[in-house]
Amino acid sequence: MLFSIKELELRKIRFDETFQPGEIVFPGTTLKQSQPLRAEGAVELLPHTAGEVRVKGSLKGAMAAECDRCLAEVQFPIDTPIDLFYRPASDLEADETEEVEIDDGEAEIAFYEGKGIELEQLIAEQVLLLLPMQVVCDEACKGICSVCGGNRNQIECKCQIAPADDRWSALKDLAS
Ligand SMILES: [Zn+2]
Ligand SMILES: [Zn+2]
Structure with missing residues (x-):
């Protein structure tokens, strides 16, 4: 769904859209x-600005990602307000020689x-911001054994993964 500036010049646009898994690309x-994502709210062109747009509403649903250590699926419920300000990208070009001033106190500004x-793109960006950089199923996740490939949360293998072993074998190689 595209919120067109032409249309926003005439009126505020309300939206209530539900996206099934697979409809949005991450x-x-x-x-x-892991569940449909529902976005609702309103978009308006702010008066007395050079084309600044505000998107206000909420986003609800659930995502799933793989644990970085053991690859198990981790669920992330999403239930968050949206309050975003957009400026025309031409602003960026005009300001290229100077730093684009973005007030720290101001809400996030996108272009x-x-x-x-595009609503789909907005949702994808917001969801990525909500998720942690590192996904773990549990802080105590032991991950996958690099020797036998077993999930070390489920089986306790006897593999040795001490880096010191390599140094020993290197020494032995030298001695022989
Ligand atoms: Zn894990
Ligand atoms: Zn192992």
């Missing part, structure tokens, strides 16, 4: 939706190009 991650703001 590039570069193992992330997938839109072309005809307007």
